[in-house]
Amino acid sequence: MDGTLQALQNRLLASLPRDDMALLAPHLSVVNLERGRLLHDPGDKIDTVYFPHDGVISLMTLMESGAAIESATIGCEGALGLMAAVGPRQALSRAIVQTPCKAERISVHHIHEAWERSPALRDLVDRHTEALFGHAIQSVACNALHSVEARFARWLLTCHDRISSDRIALTQEFLADMLGVQRTTVTAVARGLQTKGIIRYRRGVVDIIDRHALEGVSCECYGVVRRTYERLLP
Amino acid sequence: MDGTLQALQNRLLASLPRDDMALLAPHLSVVNLERGRLLHDPGDKIDTVYFPHDGVISLMTLMESGAAIESATIGCEGALGLMAAVGPRQALSRAIVQTPCKAERISVHHIHEAWERSPALRDLVDRHTEALFGHAIQSVACNALHSVEARFARWLLTCHDRISSDRIALTQEFLADMLGVQRTTVTAVARGLQTKGIIRYRRGVVDIIDRHALEGVSCECYGVVRRTYERLLP
DNA sequence: CTCCATGCGTCGAGTTCTCGACAGTCTTTG
DNA sequence: CAAAGACTGTCGAGAACTCGACGCATGGAG
CATH class of the missing domain: 1.10.10.10 (Winged helix-like DNA-binding domain superfamily/Winged helix DNA-binding domain)
Structure with missing residues (x-):
């Protein structure tokens, strides 16, 4: 349950200053996510944030027809559910584990507490959100043109x-x-x-x-x- | 320059509590945006936020080929450049005026100051960002399937x-x-x-x-x- | 009024992708 | 080992869309 003693491959966590990381560390735990595992569906309340060390988590948009198409991916450069650190959030998409992952897991409750105290974490969340948005709008164009x-x-x-x-x-x-x-x-x-x-x-x-x-x-x-x-x- | 005396058709501004709106009001001014006007291109520093009262602003992803395809739109339910209220941002897309607009305009500097003081504004920015993200991932799927x-x-x-x-x-x-x-x-x-x-x-x-x-x-x-x-x- | 730029109509060949069907092959499980 | 299930190979008709070309209409500018 102490992520600080091992190599932090997740780049988001790795970039946090020591003191800010100390707010999260007591509440982090490493989990193994097996391939195909469903982490949330649209409308679900997001109650856990995952910081992958490796592997891929896919965000999929569900259509009425039953089709589920990938709209973004999350890897060691990001986190799943991070927007919920700011405040309660419902998932907009389905999140499934694409390749087996080792990831740090933390409850939304705990990361929100850290978010309130840590300007560095707030900044990180904001920049991550921006990057994920950039990812999405590029995919909009990609799917139309390529x-x-x-x-x-x-x-x-x-x-x-x-x-x-x-x-x-x-x-x-x-x-x-x-x-x-x-x-x-x-x-x-x-x-x-x-x-x-x-x-x-x-x-x-x-x-x-x-x-x-x-x-x-x-x-x-x-x-x-x-x-x-x-x-x-x- | 005083937006409070007229009907606020922009729903984001209209939803702000009176005291929070008072932080913005002195710095808002109504502008008319003519059709086709370029508001920013990818990489530009965002220095102005627009809250449309009517009309449509398009966010377009530029490709190397020169193609510019729409990845999201902004109307009276949202704002352009609002993520920059949180901190300095570079635009990820091209923003052009789709139909003639009347919009409230404010500098990033001023809205950032209000953002620091107003929890309601911070909350509004976060929810707007989430909605815009939802818009984008739906369009990813739409362009692939429809x-x-x-x-x-x-x-x-x-x-x-x-x-x-x-x-x-x-x-x-x-x-x-x-x-x-x-x-x-x-x-x-x-x-x-x-x-x-x-x-x-x-x-x-x-x-x-x-x-x-x-x-x-x-x-x-x-x-x-x-x-x-x-x-x-x- | 005439010119001319802009926007629409249409055509046809060609490519990409869909959709359903079925056969073959590999892997797991009983 | 046998059966079942999962994954890939292939085929063919057809739909959707591309791409380039050219002609015609409209409306604004001189």
Whole structure:
């Protein structure tokens, strides 16, 4: 239950000054989040904040049709539910665990108390919110303008940055949902990238072979979002 | 320069308690924003906040290709640049005036001072940010999943809510940019809606004939975003 | 009034993606 | 081992949208 004694891979927590971190530390605990776990659905009261050390959490917008499409992702550069540190919040989206995560967990109650006392934490929350908003509006444009292949590549790159491996566990069906397209389209695109030697895949596993080439296939949105985070959360 | 003597159509300002409003009022001034005016571009330091009384301001994400696609809109239910009340901010998007607006204008310096003193204003800013984020993630999904016709209808409805007229001045070319599609596609969709008696248009002007039918053509995203604003900014 | 810039109509080839269907293959489980 | 379930491969018809091109109408400026 004491996060300060281990390496803090979460960059948000790592950037907090010592005294501010001391307000949070007694209430943090490390949890392992297994793949596929549902953390909240739209309308749920947010009562816990997660700071991932690794792995990916997806924010998904639910549609009436039952479709659930990814609208943003959270990794070690951010936190899930952080806006609720400011005051009570209902979730706007579904949050599910994309890849197995180790994350620091804290109750909204405790982080709100720290938020009231710590200007540094308030500032961090604000900048995180801004970065997440930037992420979202870039995705609005990306989904309107860019091909499935470019978005597929962008998704792999974003995921690759957040796990310490060239191997990503994911099925094509799952990725099709994330991107909001048909599975057959994902199959076709994946085959194309494999033929070019950029990725290799089999049943539920994708290996990234040539990351540099993947960046060439991806749209600019990958870099834009990444730079937004770096500017706002150095 | 005294906004308190006239009807406050901007719902954000109208919801502020009297004492909190008194902190802002001396620094507010009404401005007329003409159609097409550029208020900021990505990277610009935000130095002014606008609270529209009517009309629409569009937030547009700029791409390397030169495309500028709409990622959110601001009307009388919100404000432009409000996140900067919390602290210095760079714009993430282009903001342009979509339809002629009357808006209250205040410098970031002055609204930040009020923000420091007024818990009600701080709360308002936070809820506005949350609503705008909800708007953005809904648009992420909408652009991935919904047809141009549905998004066209959604756009008209959103605009219609914010101007006190059934007549909207806009060219098809302009709307094509907003939606991130070809003009010829907009022409085809507009013709379809006119044939059905839902809208009528000519050179740069669209009349909404049957709003109820337009809601049927639109996707659910119109209502979802609207309800998000109503919940967070009553 | 004439010119001319702007905005709309249309056409057609081509690409991307959808949607449903079914077959094949791998993995897990009983 | 056998059965069931999960994942990928493929196919084909069709819808949606792109992209470039060109012509026509409208309305404002000189």
